[in-house]
Amino acid sequence: MNSKNNIFPLDSDFLKKCLNDWEVDLTHVSIRELNRLVDELSAHFEVEFLRFEFGVPGLPPNKIGPEEEIRILQHNPRIPSIYPPFDGIPRLKVAAANFIKKFLDIDVPPKSCIPTVGAMHSGFICQAIAGRKCPESNTILYLDPGFPVNKLQTKFLGLQEKSIDLFDYRGDALINKIEEIFSTNKIGGLLWSSPNNPTWVCLKESELEGIGNLLTKYDVLGIEDAAYFGMDYRQDYSQPGVPPFIPTIARYTDNYFLTISSSKIFSYAGQRIAMTVISPKLMEKRYKNLRKYFDTERIGHAFVHGGIYPTTAGVPQTPQHALAALLEAASNGEYNFLDEVKVYSQLASKIKIIFQKYDFNLVYDEDMGEPISDGFYFTISRKGMTGAELLFQMLRFGMAGIPLSTTGSTKEGIRICVSIIRDSQLDEMEDRLSALNHQLQPNPV
Amino acid sequence: MNSKNNIFPLDSDFLKKCLNDWEVDLTHVSIRELNRLVDELSAHFEVEFLRFEFGVPGLPPNKIGPEEEIRILQHNPRIPSIYPPFDGIPRLKVAAANFIKKFLDIDVPPKSCIPTVGAMHSGFICQAIAGRKCPESNTILYLDPGFPVNKLQTKFLGLQEKSIDLFDYRGDALINKIEEIFSTNKIGGLLWSSPNNPTWVCLKESELEGIGNLLTKYDVLGIEDAAYFGMDYRQDYSQPGVPPFIPTIARYTDNYFLTISSSKIFSYAGQRIAMTVISPKLMEKRYKNLRKYFDTERIGHAFVHGGIYPTTAGVPQTPQHALAALLEAASNGEYNFLDEVKVYSQLASKIKIIFQKYDFNLVYDEDMGEPISDGFYFTISRKGMTGAELLFQMLRFGMAGIPLSTTGSTKEGIRICVSIIRDSQLDEMEDRLSALNHQLQPNPV
Incomplete structure (x- = not known):
């Protein structure tokens, strides 16, 4: 975690060069391409990214599953042949x-x-x-x-x-x-x-x-x-x-x-x-x-x-x-599986607040008048910016997400997945969002 | 194993009734339908069938596979979540x-x-x-x-x-x-x-x-x-x-x-x-x-x-x-996996000889002049009979196989799979084939 070292914003020329070399257009970027891009940036600048782009479980499985597979394999060794x-x-x-x-x-x-x-x-x-x-x-x-x-x-x-x-x-x-x-x-x-x-x-x-x-x-x-x-x-x-x-x-x-x-x-x-x-x-x-x-x-x-x-x-x-x-x-x-995965909801609630504090808006913000639930994902936008433009700037501040343009949405914005973010990263996240917000002001100082 | 009890041939009316009730035509029978038919006949007549129709492994897996799955699940319990x-x-x-x-x-x-x-x-x-x-x-x-x-x-x-x-x-x-x-x-x-x-x-x-x-x-x-x-x-x-x-x-x-x-x-x-x-x-x-x-x-x-x-x-x-x-x-x-599954080849060799002894012929019998290899499957026919007719008679003698008409062959005959036949069943098989052969003579005594 390096924001205190003033590494951000990352050099935009290098980022542009990666996008050009790999023929990647952020408007249509696949999650695979984005993963690779973030890996590359992370390695090049020696900085850990906040990876909001993955949509994968952040928890280990409950032991019930693996233990049952082991039990079956031990007690019925013919099973794999049937x-x-x-x-x-x-x-x-x-x-x-x-x-x-x-x-x-x-x-x-x-x-x-x-x-x-x-x-x-x-x-x-x-x-x-x-x-x-x-x-x-x-x-x-x-x-x-x-x-x-x-x-x-x-x-x-x-x-x-x-x-x-x-x-x-x-x-x-x-x-x-x-x-x-x-x-x-x-x-x-x-x-x-x-x-x-x-x-x-x-x-x-x-x-x-x-x-x-x-x-x-x-x-x-x-x-x-x-x-x-x-x-x-x-x-x-x-x-x-x-x-x-x-x-x-x-x-x-x-x-x-x-x-x-x-x-x-x-x-x-x-x-x-x-x-x-x-x-x-x-x-x-x-x-x-x-x-x-x-x-x-x-x-x-x-x-x-x-x-x-x-x-x-x-x-x-x-x-x-x-x-x-x-x-x-x-x-x-x-x-109680729903209790076990509730941690995503709790994390989403905290992360959402930080985004909103720095002038990012929820795109899909309600269910017919009721505030949207906290869960695995939410969507954010920045006034006057397309999703691709916002993603470009987020990448420069060590954060990744999925542009809504790739999801069939008619709106501009970014999907934020909270699943692999750790509580210990929230302070760093706040620093980066604060810096990004500053950068995005009409007349940044 | 009941052939000594003169249970064969099984009553053809019952078999015909099953085929009619389930709208099954042996010329186009699926392996699933055949499995079900054999289960039904086996239960009704209280006789174990020689099930040449399955094309499944007859051996348990080598322990290398299950042991590796167990090892991975024990040593890396996060694996199922990734x-x-x-x-x-x-x-x-x-x-x-x-x-x-x-x-x-x-x-x-x-x-x-x-x-x-x-x-x-x-x-x-x-x-x-x-x-x-x-x-x-x-x-x-x-x-x-x-x-x-x-x-x-x-x-x-x-x-x-x-x-x-x-x-x-x-x-x-x-x-x-x-x-x-x-x-x-x-x-x-x-x-x-x-x-x-x-x-x-x-x-x-x-x-x-x-x-x-x-x-x-x-x-x-x-x-x-x-x-x-x-x-x-x-x-x-x-x-x-x-x-x-x-x-x-x-x-x-x-x-x-x-x-x-x-x-x-x-x-x-x-x-x-x-x-x-x-x-x-x-x-x-x-x-x-x-x-x-x-x-x-x-x-x-x-x-x-x-x-x-x-x-x-x-x-x-x-x-x-x-x-x-x-x-x-x-x-x-x-x-040595090929050595481990060689048992199918050895079994095929024995079973083939018994079929031929009782006047059944190999359909696909050679590879450009060289006798066909012994393996998981071989194909048999009976002079003057379609595959469906032969299967019908085999079923009456407690044996099942797949008609070649379902496999894209232009020839009449039956696929014999040896994989789940046990050496201990070979005598019984010989009795049944002998009886079937007798039954199929132009003028059975």
Whole structure:
């Protein structure tokens, strides 16, 4: 940590040279390119960056997961030789159905719960089915901003995308806008996450109800990406079987896929394991056009036999057991996962205040009048600057983040991820933001 | 084991009823449907079947794999929380490059070695790239018969397929036939496995050389599925760094993907881990049409960032370490994996003799004059019977296998997989085959 040494601002010529040499445009920078750029700057100037650009767990996993994998490998040494069932090991399916009941108060049979190789795998197959169920509805509609890689999936699948910015549309306006687009009959799937990456916007129950009605009315498939399941700490969702239950589209339509990632809530990103819940009615629904791609018309069969099988032929065995153990412990109250990851929320609250103190504004600042929740991410902007311009200056002061231009947002700004920031870095952060703020004054002294 | 109790042949009406009730046609039966049918028959008639239909490892894994996963989980408990690099952990990439040198005598840098979630994941991405590199060459050409799920991948990807039956074309005739089809410019990728599932046909070096030349000449991408890497026991490929080296397309073209599965050679099917080797030159090759689907024109980048990332965002961490440990031990001579799985070959030799004794014939019986190798699979037929008819009768005598009609073969017959048959079952098998043979005589007594 070197700000006291007056190293900032870093030489802008060197930064420009890096960007030129690597043909990187900050407006469209990928997270990978940004990581590399920050590594380079950090090494060149011998300064540790405040890395707000990563969107990775900052915590170690609860020991329940690794211990279960070890136990399985020790007690059943044949397990690594046995192909996993394509639709998941029975134990995990049961654990998932129980977890869904305990935290969402939704009843689904184990058959409706299908593990995937991380949530990305789930989203990939969900989009493939939603975008191909009818030839004319080959467009995925996004509630943006969002995770850029979902759009890379749309591209891989040869589907089209369309976007609604949650900045402009909330509540009735959102529902009306969705209906306007659904009524074109071009939309096969609607994809969102709530809490949302990058803004931490959380959809209200009334919005989910409206969306659910439209999914049913227009026969569009909802893809609810619960990457941050229950991590809206304005309510206490942490008690299994006790209200309030986590808001979900599953309460309002039968046309849903629900993806629960283990990466953030269980800090289990490394073993690539997630759960897809498909509504029992949707499991059995048939669409003629699916046969062309999945060798079957039935959605549940298309997901497992036409989706999981040809992509990975199942999900690795021991991570399935780890996830089962985590879900079991969460459901029976032994493991309060939401309490364990609450540290992100507490950190976000502190970091947000410091940004605001130095004249940075929250871009997505409220949920229909209510201040936005504190969580993994928030979004900031600086008056009169584009996201790329702001990022350029932040880099000169040893800080990195993701420009909103890469997330499908129509707004200018930067995504700040708090997950790997340590409390011990907050003073240094304040110094840098103060210096950056000074630099950005119309007439810096 | 009940043949002495005169339970055979099982009642054909019950079998027909099952097939009718489940709408199963044996000509097109999937392995899943067949498994279920055999389970049902086995339960109903209280008889253990000889299950030649599975294509799964019959051995437990060598302890190197599970022990390494346990070691990593114990010594680095944060590992499950850390996203794996999309292109694989460095240790595994180095181990794979070394393994390739030791067993194929091919030089590739670690960068060319990219793990996937099983070989299926590899084949999926390889096909996606091969079939999309140019708009006009969207057809995958198969050297058939083959593994049916590869064609399900072609379907998922919206690509076209074409087939050459190795029964009809070997040697120069094969090369000429491939060239005839390549010259239409409609082929993006050529996919085969050698040893081959279901026939155990092994391509000769001269054939690989001819194929390699054509891949280069017509700029088609070869996808060599080495699911049974080195398991042709007519030669001893088991000594690392010592000739003879395993035949591979990598010796004859730069246009190759090589997929090495851990499922059979390391009995590690359960943890879904495989390795794709991409030729260093192909890694850097660019095709304009790829940008539409992968956001990049460069093959290596398309595989990792446009393929691995949107499908699974990497490969689970600890199985990567297991595979690394297995490859390391194999390369330094501590672990003779080919010797460990030789048991399949020995078993195949015995089982083949019994089938032939009772008037069943090998369908794919030779490699250009040389008797076919003994391995995981072989193919049998019965004069005057279709594969479906033969399977029907085999089922009545407590035996199951896969009809060749499901594998892209133009021949009638059954795939026999020996992997889960035990030596102790051979007498019973002989009794059943003898009884079946008797039953199939033109005028059974």
